[in-house]
Amino acid sequence: GQNIDQPTEMTATEGAIVQINCTYQTSGFNGLFWYQQHAGEAPTFLSYNVLDGLEEKGRFSSFLSRSKGYSYLLLKELQMKDSASYLCAVMDSNYQLIWGAGTKLIIKP
């Protein structure tokens, strides 16, 4: 079957760095996505990786290793507004997104 695993919850301090991991097993691979979802709101797109390596976008970076079925999202200089759930999703061979359950990130002052 298809499976996306990520930690349920993480806590970090304002100004610090946090890494959210995601491992996947899917039928085919057409890219890995990270979305941010604030409580009670819709998911919004953060990043997309289809090749191995690191993609950097401001304070956020995303890494992919296809051979290991592994990705991480790195958030630097954490701000209180970064408190949200972070969703990992993989596009499978049918171009459908398979979603992880999300990681709730709690930022403490």
Added chain:
Amino acid sequence: IAGITQAPTSQILAAGRRMTLRCTQDMRHNAMYWYRQDLGLGLRLIHYSNTAGTTGKGEVPDGYSVSRANTDDFPLTLASAVPSQTSVYFCASSERQDFNEQFFGPGTRLTVL
């Protein structure tokens, strides 16, 4: 309209009733999707449409139907609601099926009693 809108925002429904959730986008995106989101689970795809006039089944299609008469609208119908359909429903769209970003509507919170 800017982006994707959904209606209603929330709804309480008696079991056995018929309900249509509305979704409209103004981005002229070809592909549209319906997901449900339940606590502790990832978003699950209910139905999708790659282009106007075509629809397909996702991971959890039972009890739901969709239509895509035009590019902008993609309604989701529950023919006879059951309590297990209590969830938050998100509509999303993308330029095309294999495009790398999906845009989400604000969601509909549905409670079936």
